[in-house]
Amino acid sequence: MVEFADLPPNIIEKLRNHRVTRSLRRRSRVFSDTTDFTAIDYGDIILVDGRYFLVTAYTKEGRFGVDDQIKPWVPRVEDLATGKRQILKLVFHETFDITFGPFTIPCYRNPEKEARVLELVKGHPHFMQGEAVLDEAGNLVRILEIIDGNRVDKVIHRSQSSHEEYFYEELPGILAHYLPCVKAIGFLHAHGFRHGDVRRDHIFVERNTGCYRWIDFDYDFYMPEKPFALDLYELGNTLMYLSARRNFYPRDILNDPNLGEEIADTIDPGDYSLLSKNRIANLQKIYPYIPTALNNIFLHFSLGTEVFYDTVDELHQDLASVVEQGW
């Protein structure tokens, strides 16, 4: 570990006057080895690539039904030399199973894969940007640019409009932004990579440009015969969520005074999602103004489907045609 006294004078000066360190009752520690990331705390400094990153906060993420879990391996930092705010991702190898209906899929947190994806998507407008460097112990630290914006699933709930108003007034613009995001995942697949964790909260909407950008590429899974199926399925799920502005289960229909039993009774077994138990994919039965061409895309992800999308490009092609036609 580098001693505090060994820090360059300009960095010590910045630390003295920094709001984070002023509130600390101890001296910041300097970590050039991030192996034990749990030892690194608020107000400490991570030294990588000759840069001094002050830990100012930690990122959070909702997962497995628990909201806002702190991710200690993903600190928010400030580059003390430049004052730039960034996010670091430290090496955390994790293996776990995710369940889809009756199936279990082994998943992995794979820092090396994320580093390679970051390299591939450098300059691509629909992916978060960053670089990977090695710390003193050889850990792959990813230095990420913060996207000035918000998660798409938060953005689409900003207006208090009814679904019908949302559908006619807002959704065409939302899908026009989502479309290149779908294509971007196809770009990854064409280069042999999976996103690995396609979810609606992994798309950020840039405040200034409105551009949608994917974040978090460190998940990976092992599906040798269908390496991209999970990404593809989650793209479909995200599309359905954006279109309905929510997920629908039978109880949601029954609880909604505008829908109720009359609509619930029309839901057939084939209308449910292929893999998410009881989630309704045939959204046209709930919102009859959803055009058939768009609903047909949803139905590719339903239990009743006879035809699957094999590639993201097929989904993109159908969605492009729907967006172009409009409604």
Place this chain on the structure above:
Amino acid sequence: MNDWKKVLIAVDSTPTSDKGLEYAGKIIGKLSGVHVCLLHVYPEPPPDYYSSGKSLADYQKKQEADAAVLVEKCRNMLTGSGIRREAISRDVRMAEQKTISDTILDVQQHGEFGTVVVGRRGVSKAEEFLFGSISNALVHHARDCTVWVVG
């Protein structure tokens, strides 16, 4: 169309693979001029394999050793059906940056096999979408050959 008597049999350690082999043996066992290749394709190691400190060479060595036993068993089944031992070759390989079905089709194309035999275990729609079906992929994408899918 390639010579149908050049037969590629994709094998693994499942009972459906054995069924495919038995069926193929019954059909071609007594014919002359038949050449059979027993093909075993295994997937790349899972992403966390290397974090245990093992190498790709370790993984391939283990796979090849297991495949040697499997292929020998399959060869014996075929010779039991009447196919001469010299008429049976073997090919064991990893599906590198490809799916298993694409690798089988590569071998079929390069070896100019006119018949491909594969077992079918029967999968649900959801299973097929998520995990794929090798037999379906072969039926959809095979060229210049017939595909025998044995269920």
